[in-house]
Amino acid sequence: IWLDADAIIMNTDLSVHQMSQQPGWEKDLVVAFDQGPGEWHFNTGVMLIRKSVWTKSFLEQTLALSKNDGHRNHGNWEQFSMIRLHDDNFAGAKSHVHIIPDSERHTFNAFL
Numbered sequence: 629i630w631l632d633a634d635a636i637i638m639n640t641d642l643s644v645h646q647m648s649q650q651p652g653w654e655k656d657l658v659v660a661f662d663q664g665p666g667e668w669h670f671n672t673g674v675m676l677i678r679k680s681v682w683t684k685s686f687l688e689q690t691l692a693l694s695k696n697d698g699h700r701n702h703g704n705w706e707q708f709s710m711i712r713l714h715d716d717n718f719a720g721a722k723s724h725v726h727i728i729p730d731s732e733r734h735t736f737n738a739f740l
Contacts, residue, residue, distance in 0.1 A: 632673040652726040672707040
C-alpha cells in the first residue's frame with residue numbers, strides 16, 4: 629500500500645486484506661476517483677499496489693515520464709504521468725487499474 633505523508637488511516641478495524649476482497653480490488657493497481665479538474669480521474673495519494681511484472685513496468689514507465697519537462701514540471705508529476713499511462717492504455721493499463729467510484733471513496737482515499 630502507498631500512503632502520502634498527509635494521509636490518515638481512520639478505520640483501523642478494516643484490514644488491507646479485507647479491503648482487497650471487494651470486487652475490482654484484485655487488479656494490480658487500486659486508486660480512488662478524484663474530483664479534480666479536467667484530466668484528474670483518479671488520485672495517487674493512496675494506492676493499493678500488487679507486486680507483479682505489469683506493476684513494475686508501469687512504475688518504471690511512470691518514472692521515465694518524469695524525464696519529460698511537461699511531466700517533471702507538473703505539480704503532481706507522478707499522478708499526471710499515471711493518468712496519462714492509464715488513458716493511453718499503456719501495457720493494457722485499463723484492465724490492470726481499478727478506480728474506486730466516487731460513491732465508495734469513503735473506504736479508500738476520502739476527501740474532506
